[in-house]
Amino acid sequence: MxxxxxxxxxxxxxxxxxxxxxxxxxxxxxxxxxxxxxxxxxxxxxxxxxxxxxxxxxxxxxxxxxxxxxxxxxxxxxxxxxxxxxxxxxxxxxxxxxxxxxxxxxxxxxxxxxxxxxxxxxxxxxxxxxxxxxxxxxxxxxxxxxxxxxxxxxxxxxxxxxxxxxxxxxxxxxxxxxxxxxFDEKRFRPIAHENEVTQLISVCRLVPAKGLDVLLKACARIKEKGHPFVLHLIGDGPIRKELEAMAQSLGLYDDIIFYGYMLHPEEFMPFFDVFVLPSRAEAFGSVFAEAALCQLALVGTNVGGISEQIEHGVNGLLVPVEDDEALAEALETVIIDPDYRYQLARAASDKAKKDYxxxxxxxxxxxxxxxxxxx
Known part of the structure; x- marks a missing residue:
């Protein structure tokens, strides 16, 4: 044919x-x-x-x-x-x-x-x-x-x-x-690693629909509570300068790395611990499945295809849209409890291999x- x-x-x-x-x-x-x-x-x-x-x-x-x-x-x-x-x-x-x-x-x-x-x-x-x-x-x-x-x-x-x-x-x-x-599993190679400080990662176009402003507010809440982390943002877009200015104003300059566009982020993701993306809408959200295949814990919003990929508390955590307080609580949970984080990551990987x-x-x-x- x-x-x-x-x-x-x-x-x-x-x-x-x-x-x-x-x-x-x-x-x-x-x-x-x-x-x-x-x-x-x-x-x-x-x-x-x-x-x-x-x-x-x-x-x-x-x-x-x-x-x-x-x-x-x-x-x-x-x-x-x-x-x-x-x-x-x-x-x-x-x-x-x-x-x-x-x-x-x-x-x-x-x-x-x-x-x-x-x-x-x-x-x-x-x-x-x-x-x-x-x-x-x-x-x-x-x-x-x-x-x-x-x-x-x-x-x-x-x-x-x-x-x-x-x-x-x-x-x-x-x-x-x-x-x-x-997704072709051969593209994703989980790597055993021990990060002393929890490494968060998000991969997306830098546009309002992805809710990165909510993520920065949540990160500011986490920092106020004294939980160390680093947030890696991979992607580029029209609001990059706005997000960089927001990070500075929230006192997050030393806690966030803006990488810009990257062609194959799946080669980079396995070295991190938690994938987070508080999108305001997603038809599917392919990057969640990709992060799961890299064996990362998942944190996302309860919208669209994200909520079909994540069963809350089983293979990831879901939070309401626009709720930076709930997002901060979810991130705090996976930052302070590495065993739970690993449990979520394993379950996410198993589901992605089976369903996607x-x-x-x-x-x-x-x-x-x-x-x-x-x-």
Whole structure:
């Protein structure tokens, strides 16, 4: 079977989908499949000029809005690149981004199209204070979900929480099935170590949606109680300077290290003790599974896919969103009790190996591909 994996970002970008699909490709190519990857290079901008229309709604009232205009132009660019670069046909196309899905169906209308929705762009924009809930950008972006419903032959998503979220925007929510992200265990090598001072680590884009301001406030509370720690922040983003200034104002300058962007943080994580990320929303939260496979204790917020990965008190700790006091208490618990921390880390690793293995994803996708091919 000949399958095209249509990404938006090129492989080797940070994030669950771009870091996962190349490993899926490798495994399928070892079997009786031919699988290729396709994505839009960053250099391709403002190349496309073909008209864009949608079957389920009229987007023209939203034109003139900067975000909408950029989205439409990106659609045109992806279309231009696809038409120029792809000269063969495939048995199936598996898209991992709304624009990739819509373009592929337009170029290959007779080819079965599977779409995996990995995250909610509009929720991230709202949490990052780029758009307003209920505003024109929000209306436009949520209208895309209905368009995708009539475009794709099958829709998948990465968590039951995100599946529930999508119910508000589609007509037949029963069509949407869940396949959690999967990870190649060979990438993760837990290392036995003894850190005299508890080492906390967080890996994410430095944007408001990740709740790092809440994390810094929680760390200030921990320091006030006299518990030593070091927080390692891996990632970059638009609020880095704001977070650095906040760390200084809270007296945390000597307790936090800002590393910036790192391509393969999983090579770094096994040397630390606790992974913490108080996100305000997560469709899945791949980095929690990656941290679990590195055998770190997990502390996260009770939202979205995080709460599906963590059973509170069993394989990690969950806290309410925006609650720096509860987050400080959770972190204090794992800082002062290394045995409990190790117990949580072992349980997290066992669950991740069982539920988020790449073998499980391969088996589930193989079943989906065969079903769609046989229709």
């Amino acid at each position: 000949n399958i095209l994996q249509a990404l938006f970002f090129p492989p080797e970008q940070p994030g669950g989908v771009s870091s996962m699909v190349p490993y899926i490709q490798e495994r399928f190519n070892q079997m009786d499949y031919e699988m290729e990857l396709f994505s839009l290079p960053k250099r391709i901008r403002n190349k496309g000029n073909e008209p864009v229309s949608f079957k389920t709604f009229d987007h023209t009232p939203y034109l003139g809005n900067t975000l909408v205009d950029k989205y439409i132009q990106t659609y045109r660019d992806y279309l231009w690149w696809t038409q120029m670069r792809i000269k063969k046909k495939y048995d199936l196309i598996h898209a991992h981004h709304p624009i990739a899905a819509m373009v592929m169906k337009r170029v290959f209308p007779d080819t079965k199209l599977i779409l995996t929705l990995h995250s909610s762009y509009e929720r991230e924009l709202i949490l990052n204070k780029k758009i307003e809930a209920g505003g024109p950008e929000h209306q436009f972006l949520t209208s895309i979900y209905r368009e995708l419903e009539v475009t794709a032959d099958r829709i998948l998503t990465v968590s039951h929480a995100f599946q529930t979220y999508l119910h508000h925007y589609v007509e037949d929510a029963g069509r949407i099935k869940v396949i959690h992200n999967g 293995s790449l073998e499980r994803v391969i088996a589930q996708l193989k079943k989906v591909y065969r079903e769609e091919k046989s229709k």
